[in-house]
Amino acid sequence: MTDGNDARAASLRRALADALERSGDLHSPQWRRSVERVPRHLFVPEFFRRTETSDRGTLWAPISSGRDPEQWLDLAYRDETLVTQLDRHITPHDVTEPVGGDPTSSSTLPGLVVRMLEDLDVADGMSVLEVGTGSGYSSALMCDRLGDDRVTSIEVDPAVAAGAAAALRRAGFAPGLVVGDGLDGVPERAPYDRVIATCAVRRVPRPWLDQVRAGGRILVTVTGWLRGYGLAVLEMGDDGVAEGRFLPGTISFMIARSQAPPTIGDDQWNAVFGALAEVGPRPAVVGPGIRKDWTGVFVAQLALPTTQEQVIRIDGGPWTTYYLDTATESAASLTPEPDGGWAVRQSGPVRLWDKLEAAVVRWREAGSPPQERFRIRTDGHAQTVWLDAGDGSLSWDLTV
């Protein structure tokens, strides 16, 4: 980059730091200094930008320093998530026109990166394990703040990891980088004072508990197969159990690849459609719109941890939401009624919608408390999430 561009990048970084302070994501002078110093543009030499939605779904346009240097530099310092990989293999380098695909790697929204670093509550001398290196930008901020030898980062995708390693080198940082499944942690560099995950998990894995010191923190987004999310901070006890709470905000991350839901084939869905067509309906107390309620879908997912959904219209019929629990082969469907309500049909050994409604109704009766009223405890095998209502009346266990 030219000196002019360097000066421009430095000024964009200051503007980004100002914006992050105004949004309330950035509080501490130490992290502000790192935001001002770490050149994010080196971590996103190319990325995708969401363009239009076509009949092929969302399309992503490639942006790179070579194609449009000014736009690229500006975007690199906006408070935006920059998608760097689609469908686990397509990079901006591979395409010249907008393409379809599902994001599988990104440089996270700087506001979220910084907010999580603030929530991590680090102090000088602490060591951190990061799960999900991605572009390497958040690893670089931590190296800047804590020193290279205090930072370890693991990334499951070898191509993504290679890109991050090159960017970190270019920017002058040298954390411990590992390619592998972050759910195993990195035992050879343990113990850690902090674990931070920038991919989401259904279940906090046992190796993280083994590798974090007693009194240390784990910051991770807990998710599930109904795509509810909650950012949790857990403190490690000296009894091998970590316990904590959910933080406010609407934060979502891609699920760790090894905990992604199993693919449900067309044959399996067709069997579900057939089975439910044989069943009589009842009026639903809770409709499928629960998925649009941030905490509501989280509660629904706690009740149905191995269930997936799809919305589909068969042979010109009404748009119907289908649910399939792959663990028990139980299913449910929700079809709109002319009066604005929903008809529910259920098949299989577990009445999925009965379970979901029981949980959601109890949560509503408790006043629909937000996520920060929920707590989480895990020993790495059994994970419990409960509503901190005093009477323990809403509690969910996850062992699968």
Ligand SMILES: C[S@@+](CC[C@H](N)C(=O)[O-])C[C@H]1O[C@@H](n2cnc3c(N)ncnc32)[C@H](O)[C@@H]1O
């Ligand atoms: C949102 S991106 C990370 C963003 C990154 N912290 C940054 O600032 O650019 C999430 C990353 O997690 C990685 N990932 C997904 N599952 C993983 C796993 N089981 N172990 C390690 N990394 C994983 C993805 O490949 C992806 O690169």
